[in-house]
Amino acid sequence: METVCLVGKPNVGKSTIFNRLIHEKKAIILDTPGITRDRIYGTVTYNDKKFHLIDTGGIFSDGSSVNDNIIAQAQLGIEEADKILFVVDGMSELDSSDYYVRDLLMKSQKKVYVVVNKLDNDKRNDNVYNFYELGFGDLYPVSGVQNLGFDKLLDDITKDMHEVEEKADDTLKFCFIGRPNVGKSSLVNALLNENRVIVSDVAGTTRDAIDTKFRYEGNEYTVIDTAGMRKKGHIFENVEKYSLLRSLKAMERSNVCVLVVDASTGIIEHDKHILSYAIEAGKGVVIAVNKWDTVSNPDMDLKTWKINMEEYFKFAPYAKVVYLSAKTKKRMHTLMPEIIKAYENNRKEIPTNLLNDCIEEAYLMHIAPSYKGKRLKIYFVKQTDKCPPKFTLQVNNKGLVHFSYERYLENELRKAFDLEGTPIILQFKNKGDE
DSSP: OEEEEEEOSTTSSHHHHHHHHHOOOOOOOOOOTTOOOOOSEEEEEETTEEEEEEOOOOOOSSOOHHHHHHHHHHHHHHHHOSEEEEEEETTSOOOHHHHHHHHHHHHHTOEEEEEEESOOSHHHHGGGGGGGGGSOSOEEEOBTTTTBSHHHHHHHHHTTOOOOOOOOOOSEEEEEEOSTTSSHHHHHHHHHHHSOOEEEEEEOSSTTEEEEEEEETTEEEEEEEEOOOOOOSHHHHTOGGGGHHHHHHHHHTOSEEEEEEETTTOOOHHHHHHHHHHHHTTOEEEEEEEOGGGOSSHHHHHHHHHHHHHHHTTTOTTSEEEEOOTTTOTTGGGHHHHHHHHHHHHTOOOOHHHHHHHHHHHHHHSOOOEETTEEOOEEEEEEEETTTTEEEEEESOGGGOOHHHHHHHHHHHHHHHTOTTSOOEEEEEETTOO
16 A cells, blocks of 8 residues: 655645545544544545555744754655655745755655645636746645545546555464564564474565564464664654554554553553554554563562553553563563454454344343433344454434443443454444444
8 A cells, every 4th residue: 555645834734634635534432531643644545545644744944953853754754655745835925945845855756746725716726826836747726624626636646556466365464563662573583483483584565564474383374573663863763653654554464463562661652542543443452561571570560560551551451461571582472372362353253143142131231321211222233344343233223322331232242252352343223224
């Protein structure tokens, strides 16, 4: 899948265009407050073609240290991208910041599309010709607010995009995701060293990724190792969220994502963000607390760690946590069983009669609360998808489904059918609706 990056000075409407292009993602319910969605990445679908979209901060030409950081972020996005959308303000004259961005993009030698934003009527469209001065050829007048002009832009962006056809491979694929320097590559090496029979190393479709096949207890598996963010001085060290792009590309091809947390530094908000992307992608998940050898008092600290993990990752209580050390190989044997379990549960299919028995019993044990004299009734439930499991419930009025009752039903399904390690989706439909 190709990657497209939005670049431009501040206040030209990049984020508006970003939100317009990605529309609304089909997010699996992440209902715990405190997970700030830093929407710098998204996936665009247009005429059955898909591409990654990166948003970047507005670039000034003032040379301040703050701007240096923004430029570093933008350069990382440009480096990852196959194509660039150079967004300019159609209501303003070109200025030094526009030319500064132009020069950055000229050096990149990437395909650049000049998107002239804020043009929502014929009179304003007359301004578009001023921007040929940038020297990039075709211009695309659009209005992010009014949703005008995007079809031509998307036609041209996607016309040479082709989905990469991969050979059928039914082996369980898993990847390690996480912040830089948490030990992702060390875990891969430790895992392969423990299960020494490596079948092959194959370059993946993701840049800087290697798919390694190996055998574990007689079965073949594929681990995807990503190089992560390349550091280029302190500025680049401060933009770790941009390392997520490589993780996203690895997630795309994986069945299970293993979030790696660094025991020596503790959990930070960014760990939560990364895990939430894996859940949103519908993947099986496992959390591996690496560098456990750095913990001074493992037995005592384990209690504290478990409490902290429950608090930080309370939006994913089903994710199994393993504590291990890639350096000493201690407890490495606990990892593969949890990956396999998450994979199997993510693909699990449950017979309809058992589902209905479970939901009926749960309903009778805890009748749904009434609202304005009306009460939720559940008529029928069936599984309508897998990877992750999706359950569709026919009800009298889906507007009566309270969040807490939905969570109760989810918990009952998890207890009854062992859905540890995977997100699930509950969809409520009114009886008779398609």
